[in-house]
Amino acid sequence: MESALSEPVVAGLATDLAGDLVTPDDDAYDQARRVWNGMVNRWPAMVARCAGVADVRRAVAFAREHDLPIAVRGGGHGVAGAATVDGGLVVDLSPMDWVRVDPDDRRVQVGAGATWGDVDRETQAFGLAVPGGVVSDTGVAGLTLGGGMGHLRRKHGLSCDNLVSADVVTADGAFVRASADENEDLFWALRGGGAELGVVTSFEFDCHPVGPEVATCFVWHRGERAEEALAFFREFAADTPRAVSVLPFYAWVPEMEELPESSWGDPAVVFFGCYADDPEEGTEVLRPLREFADPIADFSGTMPYLELQSMLDEDYPHGRFYYWKSLYLRDLDDDAIAGIVETAEACPALLSTVDLWHLGGAIADVGETETAYTDRDAPYLLNFEANWDDPRKTAAAVEWVRDSVAAMRDRSAASGLYVNFPGFGEDSEQVAYGENAERLRAVADEYDPEDLFGRAGAET
Structure with missing residues (x-):
């Protein structure tokens, strides 16, 4: 879908990014716009392949300034297809796929573009694991923000239960840390209901001895x-x-x-x-x-x-x-x-x-x-x-x-329903979040009062 923005405006964004800005005129566009689910066939105006937090902040600011709908892509593996949007800007985090393990503290820091295969490969080098999914190219971001069920769920809980902290770019462009001690309401919401609250750029998890x-x-x-x-x-x-x-x-x-x-x-x-x-x-x-x-x-x-x-x-x-x-x-x-x-x-x-x-x-x-x-x-x-x-x-x-x-x-x-298996989001927030729906909406109103991220949010 062609953007209504002028070429100089789009070119300015491209210049500001350390990563790539892909538009419909680019040979890479068809691949960049596609997500895992073949049912989803959308045509964003541009895809910002973010190299780091600075790119994410610039992309979010650009979408806000030009009133563009925004979608956030982590691994792009979500069944609901929320990682892309017609006529808007996709904040593509896939280049941010780094993983850093601290084996002594049994912690791992993970970029929001990483997959569970990326995490498993690094943590297993130290005999550790974070509860993740059951398909290795599932994205860490979307799975965690929706809960996160995998093979370790009954022993070590959900992915979100092992989340220690998260770095987030909010709708106003602020860069905040969410944890049990910082922005506690946001941290509460990210664990199972965080898809519309901002762009999580990195995660910190507890690890557990598993395997090899x-x-x-x-x-x-x-x-x-x-x-x-x-x-x-x-x-x-x-x-x-x-x-x-x-x-x-x-x-x-x-x-x-x-x-x-x-x-x-x-x-x-x-x-x-x-x-x-x-x-x-x-x-x-x-x-x-x-x-x-x-x-x-x-x-x-x-x-x-x-x-x-x-x-x-x-x-x-x-x-x-x-x-x-x-x-x-x-x-x-x-x-x-x-x-x-x-x-x-x-x-x-x-x-x-x-x-x-x-x-x-x-x-x-x-x-x-x-x-x-x-x-x-x-x-x-x-x-x-x-x-x-x-x-x-x-x-x-x-x-x-x-x-x-x-x-x-x-x-x-x-x-209820598990929000990582939601159809195409036809059901109400009350069905998805039960007694937590009202509090979750209040947190979303605080961090995204103009509903920039909407209900699409980040996805697997």
Whole structure:
């Protein structure tokens, strides 16, 4: 989309930046404007590829001065597509992908353009990890600002629970630090609700001893036993140690040589996760999930934590179409299990999954109002994850997700949604943040009174 700004004005911004300013006339524009989700096809007036904080402040000031809509891109991996905007300015933080580990204090400082793969690679060099996502090229910024669920969630909490401080450029161009001792209200909001509050330029996290080897579970069971498998998992999850974080999901067997050709295209229930402690002990703890039934395939075993963190990367390529929407389940009773299987069986796009995240543990140790992230007492998160390559399936895939969420809200003890799996943000702040919504809005009004960042904000 062509900018209405004059060439000298745009050229002035380009001159002021240490990084690159990409406009529609540039050969790099088509690549610079695209984000991970192929459903999102927007045309910003310019993309400021920021080399550092000074560039971020200049870009924010420029957008404010010229009344441009603004979007912030960290890793660009968010399903809602909020990292780009039609006709506006994208503050692209991807060049700011540095990671600095302090192994003695077990802390790591991370630039806002880094991915979890960047963080894992540096922290694992010292036998440390920060709870992150389950796909290595997910951005640190968006995942953390929305909460941050990964393989270490029950043992060490969410990404946002391990946030020590953050550097932020606010809508008025100020550069502030948010922590438990500085700008405490902003720090509260950044932990789970920070997408619209400013541009976070760096994060400081606590690290934990993890790896280098971890016990993993990645076993495929036949879909014909899906209800039985989920009921088995319910009993397993009821008293499992905190070191266990397992994600059961309903899927369809992909056409991969590692999986038996006779099962390609068949429904399956997969138990996927790890034991974030002694690998030998973890192998025994996870064994029941492997031995529930004679599996289609079992890839479980002890492996490097880095390998676990990238196991799903190939399943989420850039440019695929994605539409995900979630809700928290208060109870996984037989009716809820039947609903999960029934909605899964109606899926029109067989690259999709229906994910049941086991929560609790360290997540529930934090009080409901201690951070913006909410629904901490929910034992499960259910996510309908539509993934497809054929654009002709778009309407059916989106409809399936929305209908499935509505059906589960009607028949289950359900609430809220996880803001990193939000559809395209159709639901109200009250649904997303519950009792924290009013306070979050007050913080946003304080730091961005003119709504410069809007609801798009930073994203994964």
